[in-house]
Amino acid sequence: MKLGIVGAGMIVKDFLSISHLLKDIELEAICGTPRSEDTLNELKDKYGIKKVFCDYDELLNSDLDIIYIGVPNNLHFEFAKKALDADKNVIVEKPFTSTYKESLILSDLARKKKLFLFEAITNQYFPNYKKIKELLPTLGNIKIVQCNYSQYSSRYDSFKEGKVLPAFDPKFSGGALMDLNIYNIHYVVGLFGKPENVEYYPNIERGIDTSGVLILDYGKFKCVCVGAKDCKAPIANNIQGDKGCIYQDTPANVCKRFELLMNDGTSSEVNENNYEHRMVNEFIEFSDAVKNNDLERCYKMLDHSLIVSEVQTIARHKGGIIFPVDDFTETES
Structure with missing residues (x-):
């Protein structure tokens, strides 16, 4: 399963520290803001991630099976919806979204498209x-x-x-x-x-x-x-x-x-x-x-x-x- 990671903060680093235990997951790409590019490249080298992106649209246009979203809480809905719209399966960090209405929108979209959303x-x-x-x-x-x-x-x-x-x-x-x-x-x-x-x-x-x-x-x-x-x-x-x-x-x-x-x-x-x-x-x-x-x-x-x-x-x-x-x-x- 080709995984694309969004974010370079504490939770993403925590996940990467255990990624070697996940035999079915390939660390295909990581994406962040241009100001975090140095950190992204450090993580790429440390954990063997294949590609670095500083543009989320470019990440979504790449060959990935699932997107892991580890960005600040207020961005969970926006990033998850954009990934689902691009026909990508999604894992989004807790809390799922900021509001119940946002959660319903994501749930309905995933089910309509028969995509995985965790x-x-x-x-x-x-x-x-x-x-x-x-x-x-x-x-x-x-x-x-x-x-x-x-x-x-x-x-x-x-x-x-x-x-x-x-x-x-x-x-x-x-x-x-x-x-x-x-x-x-x-x-x-x-x-x-x-x-x-x-x-x-x-x-x-x-x-x-x-x-x-x-x-x-x-x-x-x-x-x-x-x-x-x-x-x-x-x-x-x-x-x-x-x-x-x-x-x-x-x-x-x-x-x-x-x-x-x-x-x-x-x-x-x-x-x-x-x-x-x-x-x-x-x-x-x-x-x-x-x-x-x-x-x-x-x-x-x-x-x-x-x-x-x-x-x-x-x-x-x-x-x-x-x-x-x-x-x-x-x-x-």
């Missing part, structure tokens, strides 16, 4: 996460779910000094919900589906959420998701049922070992992840789906991404966080 969201593909899903019935009736991903950002120091970087800029679709809490939303929605109601209580500075508490109401149980970039706390995911709980002390984006703690006093530790790096499993599954022309698997994950996109859009609007691309004709509940 959101690169790590936790859905970990063996540990799949094991948690398998063990849920042993917990009895779920009562409370808690996910806390609080990680103090060095960029917050700059933000307090008046320097606004993309991670804290509404123009770039930044903020704690889009950066950290989005992993919690994926984690919960992947296990329990679409919530009945969404509420978001953010700490807002200069129009962006530096941290916030997301409440997902599932009727018979409640879920609290905390995402913070302006403070830190022990990271934990807890799924509490009336027969026992699952406790995990790693972030939702890496989903490492977890404990199964039962009310009868028995406990066990589980760790079935087979790769140390968080990005390997997702890209293996992406390439396997494309290789086997498994659109059904792709579109099932796309349906999941749509629910997450709808949840984050509703949450932002209820919390008063508005992006330039927001369209208030979108349906909210």
Whole structure:
């Protein structure tokens, strides 16, 4: 599978560091802005990428099977749509898009053209996460779910000094919900589906959420998701049922070992992840789906991404966080 990469930032470098483990993926090309050309060429030489482009249209006109989009959040929709319009399969980094409406447009276009469209969201593909899903019935009736991903950002120091970087800029679709809490939303929605109601209580500075508490109401149980970039706390995911709980002390984006703690006093530790790096499993599954022309698997994950996109859009609007691309004709509940 011939892969074209868009971007030269941290997430792209992270992906390239594990690309040698992806036997079905050929690093055909990388594309960025003219000002990043030196970095692009360094990455080309380091990882054996065949071609460098500084023009996205030229990249799309080349012989590629799939495009991996690792650009700032606010550009995900524009770059993904352009790739789909050019009949290219697409992997787009999380968060899928800035708004639910954008997600629907991409989803409809991919299905119409019978193209693959994936959101690169790590936790859905970990063996540990799949094991948690398998063990849920042993917990009895779920009562409370808690996910806390609080990680103090060095960029917050700059933000307090008046320097606004993309991670804290509404123009770039930044903020704690889009950066950290989005992993919690994926984690919960992947296990329990679409919530009945969404509420978001953010700490807002200069129009962006530096941290916030997301409440997902599932009727018979409640879920609290905390995402913070302006403070830190022990990271934990807890799924509490009336027969026992699952406790995990790693972030939702890496989903490492977890404990199964039962009310009868028995406990066990589980760790079935087979790769140390968080990005390997997702890209293996992406390439396997494309290789086997498994659109059904792709579109099932796309349906999941749509629910997450709808949840984050509703949450932002209820919390008063508005992006330039927001369209208030979108349906909210």
